[in-house]
Amino acid sequence: MKLNPQEILETHKRILPYVHNTPMLTSQTINSQSGAQVFFKCENFQKMGAFKMRGAVNAILQLSDEERKRGVVTHSSGNFAQALSLAAKSLNVPAFVVMPNTAPQVKKDAVKGYGGEIIECPPTLTDREHAANQIVLDKGATFLHPSNNWDVILGQGTAALELLSEIADLDYILTPVGGGGLVAGTILATLSKNPSCRVIGAEPSEADDAYRSLISGEIETNTSTYTIADGLKTQLGSLNFPVIRDHIDAIIRVEETEIIAAMQLIWERMKIIVEPSAATTLAVLLKEKERFANKKIGIILSGGNVDLKKLPF
Incomplete structure (x- = not known):
């Protein structure tokens, strides 16, 4: 860049x-x-x-109105899952969060509390990516990577x-x-x-x-x-x-x-x-x-x- x-x-x-x-x-x-x-x-x-709230907010703000209506999706079991959920809630955007089924309940509760919709999957990167890609196809949501995205x-x-x-x-x-x-x-x-x-x-x-x-x-x-x-x-x-x-x-x-x-x-x-x-x-x-x-x-x-x-x- x-x-x-x-x-x-x-x-x-x-x-x-x-x-x-x-x-x-x-x-x-x-x-x-x-x-x-x-x-x-x-x-x-x-x-x-x-800090992840910063990147999540910026990435959503850079989307078009049409993209925001369709929502955002990420795969994360940690801070970005919570950040994207809260950032999306602040901007009235649907948030879909793919989390491994082994993620601690406290993290799942936090994501739900911030308004994110959780989709559980087996705890491998392949399964997480597949589940996120499926939401992109089904919902038309925009995938936002937790760290490999310029706006983030x-x-x-x-x-x-x-x-x-x-x-x-x-x-x-x-x-x-x-x-x-x-x-x-x-x-x-x-x-x-x-x-x-x-x-x-x-x-x-x-x-x-x-x-x-x-x-x-x-x-x-x-x-x-x-x-x-x-x-x-x-x-x-x-x-x-x-x-x-x-x-x-x-x-x-x-x-x-x-x-x-x-x-x-x-x-x-x-x-x-x-x-x-x-x-x-x-x-x-x-x-x-x-x-x-x-x-x-x-x-x-x-x-x-x-x-x-x-x-x-």
Whole structure:
């Protein structure tokens, strides 16, 4: 994609009536422990509890009136399922969400609560794609991918845009890497707002497909994903990978114990709820203190949707 700096600014203007401009928080304790000046962009306070609301809203707003009448469909068992349901409800658009029949009831309840119609299927990617394609055929709904869609990517990038509008001279922005929509959007925002700011992706060692993709130059997959960071089990897409490959500074892997320790530190010291995927960013900062010493660091806390019955501490 050839970057038009105006595009992400226009995206932000378009979605602002439907999303929160989330708060930016600091912590003297974390500054002291990391040796850096850290600014947390709290997307855990976003509507439905995660940054994905931004991309979902933008993608629906870019559809024609006729397309909106027929509705939107996605396959997701996580935050995008909830985001698309709430975004669609906000815009009076039908939302069909394909979810694996193994998805936790709490997630199904959240999607229903936001107005989404759930279609259950067996828990394989092939089954999910088949079910979504069938809805496209039957209903004429528009399929929206959770991370490999330009309108979604631009929407996700508005979180970093807001952060850079508040703290213009950041040296680095750290963001989790799952499907690649957030990190690609963050890169586009930094290229637009502050090209000297470097973007670093945080990824669990147990699901390090993006790290390996940078090395091989093509999209890799995971054979196993035994990570607590359940939001980061998805793989990069054909649209976002070239942006990441060409512009990211690095992808740094963290261990499960490091993710849990960072998550606990945020809960205890900042008094806010974040999910494990969000804590990977602080885990990277604490793991690579020398790299980030005396720098201004922006951290995107991607979400706060946690199953409180399954806390790791």
